[in-house]
Amino acid sequence: MTGQLRHMLRDDDLNHDEQRQVLELGMRFRENRFYRQPFAGPQAVAVLFDKPSTRTRSSFSIGVAELGGYPLVIDKSGSQLGRGEPVADTARVLTRMAYGIVWRTFGQDRVEEMAKYATCPVVNALTDEFHPCQVLADLLTIAQFRGGVDALPGKTIAYLGDAANNMANSYLLGGATAGMNVRVAGPYGYLPDPAIVADAERIAAENGGSVLVTTDPREAVADADCVFTDTWVSMGEEAEYAIRSKPFWDYQVNDALMKLAKPDALFQHCLPAYRGKEVTESVIDGPQSVVWDEAENRLHAQKALLTWLVGKQRGDESLLA
Numbered sequence: 001m002t003g004q005l006r007h008m009l010r011d012d013d014l015n016h017d018e019q020r021q022v023l024e025l026g027m028r029f030r031e032n033r034f035y036r037q038p039f040a041g042p043q044a045v046a047v048l049f050d051k052p053s054t055r056t057r058s059s060f061s062i063g064v065a066e067l068g069g070y071p072l073v074i075d076k077s078g079s080q081l082g083r084g085e086p087v088a089d090t091a092r093v094l095t096r097m098a099y100g101i102v103w104r105t106f107g108q109d110r111v112e113e114m115a116k117y118a119t120c121p122v123v124n125a126l127t128d129e130f131h132p133c134q135v136l137a138d139l140l141t142i143a144q145f146r147g148g149v150d151a152l153p154g155k156t157i158a159y160l161g162d163a164a165n166n167m168a169n170s171y172l173l174g175g176a177t178a179g180m181n182v183r184v185a186g187p188y189g190y191l192p193d194p195a196i197v198a199d200a201e202r203i204a205a206e207n208g209g210s211v212l213v214t215t216d217p218r219e220a221v222a223d224a225d226c227v228f229t230d231t232w233v234s235m236g237e238e239a240e241y242a243i244r245s246k247p248f249w250d251y252q253v254n255d256a257l258m259k260l261a262k263p264d265a266l267f268q269h270c271l272p273a274y275r276g277k278e279v280t281e282s283v284i285d286g287p288q289s290v291v292w293d294e295a296e297n298r299l300h301a302q303k304a305l306l307t308w309l310v311g312k313q314r315g316d317e318s319l320l321a
């Protein structure tokens with residue numbers, strides 16, 4: 001196998017078989033935290049944040065260390081990138097030293113620019129458009145509770161709330177890649193970009209899944225295997241708090257809505273959660289909620305992803321399984 005530089009900028013950067021490989025690797029890391037150590041040395045992985053984070057910061061910092069590497073965590077306030085140094089220059093510097101670059105930032109064009117100039121894998125740790133690492137963890141959580149990665153194709157997942165945000169987009173692409181039936185519901189004005197829906201429909205058709213975008217929350221959750229939601233006010237949208245507190249109430253995940261899903265349906269939320277807004281306390285703290293496993297799975301899924309990406313780059317098959 002010859003080396004191939006790969007990045008994870010949006011969920012469909014992995015095809016069905018590749019996503020499966022990463023998730024299977026994630027299951028191995030779930031069983032053994034030290035299953036593979038591709039960054040032994042330690043080799044450094046740069047982890048950059050232009051937005052706040054608790055889960056992504058801890059899972060990448062701890063994850064890179066457990067992979068035998070050194071996580072170099074840089075915040076916007078402490079970097080020249082935050083003072084306007086071009087992304088391309090930052091990429092050309094970091095790639096001379098680090099073996100991977102993980103970045104949480106605003107526009108998707110920024111991670112694309114980083115990947116254009118980097119000669120090591122670049123991973124999107126959340127942009128305004130996508131949060132692919134979260135969806136890998138969420139799929140791993142379904143695999144954990146439903147008998148493994150083979151159980152994913154054909155399952156129905158429903159996402160409710162701000163259907164134009166990064167999580168909605170990532171469920172569309174990531175769920176379609178897994179061959180799932182992906183349903184996304186939100187109010188008019190907060191529905192996904194038709195171009196992303198078209199990509200998801202094409203990918204779903206290739207993998208035996210389907211896509212439904214609706215304004216009806218009941219249609220979305222009917223008989224679903226897993227129900228997801230997310231904050232109604234994403235990072236960077238704080239000024240819209242007052243306008244955004246109105247349109248989403250019909251999409252709140254509460255007991256009545258959960259009753260329409262399968263009786264054993266799982267509830268997931270990427271967190272941080274706002275109890276009493278997008279989800280009631282009874283659901284997020286109730287028996288169907290798996291949000292703490294979901295948060296832990298960020299660690300396993302991302303270690304799997306980094307291992308797979310460097311395995312591809314090095315042409316080392318032993319890191320892909």
Ligand code: CP
Pocket residue numbers: 052053054055056057126134270271272
């Ligand atoms: N879910 C998630 O990405 O959480 P953080 O913002 O805390 O990283």
Ligand code: NVA
Pocket residue numbers: 126165166167230231233234235270271272
């Ligand atoms: N949609 C949320 C996800 C947080 C993990 C945001 O972008 O703030």
